[in-house]
Amino acid sequence: MKKKILIIDDDPAVVDYLTTLFEDNGYAACSAMTAQDGLKRAQKERPDLITLDLELPDEWGPRFYRKLSSDKELKNTPVIVISGLSGNKYAVSKAVASLSKPFDRDELLKIVKENV
């Protein structure tokens, strides 16, 4: 069964790009454009990994992560922060990695492979 990745980003171009990238590399992908929707999708889909933008329309990434980590079923889901904001590396301290946009697709795939 394919490993599933949840993409949380409010930029449709980034969502499209990541969806294609993950699907082309043998993963299943689903997405959400807000933190609230992201949490619902995570609870429903039980993804093996989440990519998280820091600046979402309804909430900032660290607050989303706080909610995620208080859910017993989801708290160990690896999260990769993908953001264009400076300082993003330290924003979610328990993220498995943080990448700045524009990011290197090979680096992202390598991190995903290591964590799912």
Place this chain on the structure above:
Amino acid sequence: MFKKILFATSATEACDHAARVAFDMAQRYNAHIDVFHVLGIPSRGYSQVVVDVKTGDEVALDDNYRDLVKEEIRTYYDHQIAKTKNWSIDVAIGLPHREILRIARLMKPDMIVMGGSTGASGSYAHKKIVTGSTFQRVAKAAHCPVLVINRPAGSFWGGFSNVVFGTDFSNAADTAFEFAFKLVKELNCDFHIFHALDITGFQMNNLHTQDYIEDQIQKAGRQLRFKYISKMENFKDYAMEVWEGIPFVEIVKYAREKHADLIVMAYNTKKTDEKDASIGSVAEQVILRANCPVISINRSVGK
């Protein structure tokens, strides 16, 4: 709770993360934000020739120059101002800490928001080992809480809902507690009351037994309950913990562990000279290192 915010800024990259929090607070809590910038220091007393704090150039000060700087600040924060209802921009000349304290006395804000030290334009204070001297002087003398965001990572929360109050049981900590408790009640936050037991004597061969350390932890726990529970009446969303270690490290770790979006602490140091304060109060080290905004409160707040 936050109706008037004074955002003291160098209007450079060093204050971008503080701006993110200040404008977010203004929008979220429907507050008025005054963007305040000290544009220059007079080259001599009452001189109209000032040294521009951003460029380091000597400039002749007139209304045109003030307007020009205001417009520059307006443009710099255009993105955030566009989403903010109540805002103003003020500029002043003089020593930054004096002017910030002066306008704070006049404006009586609920909160002063600052970035870390600016130093040379574009540099970040977290790369230094001490907080900015402007911050130290403002934090020591301000009559209102001072919120500092030193690391960009501390600016990605948006609002307050999970607050850590760090106490050393001092009188200043009592003032800080009053503010923190008022904040958590009004904003319906989770409240984490924390004391760090200082065991740094360990590094000076003052090795305690584990029984002694755990006795001290229990004693501090009793002190926490005795001091604060009665003040919280029917409020239930609180937790109390004592950890042993290096106090500022433990507070930063505790806040990270609890996913805190705000730390409230007393600012105790009497020293404002950068050299003397470089080893710093616990609050200063927490400000430098925290992953969330830190509010420091001195004893004169609210008096």
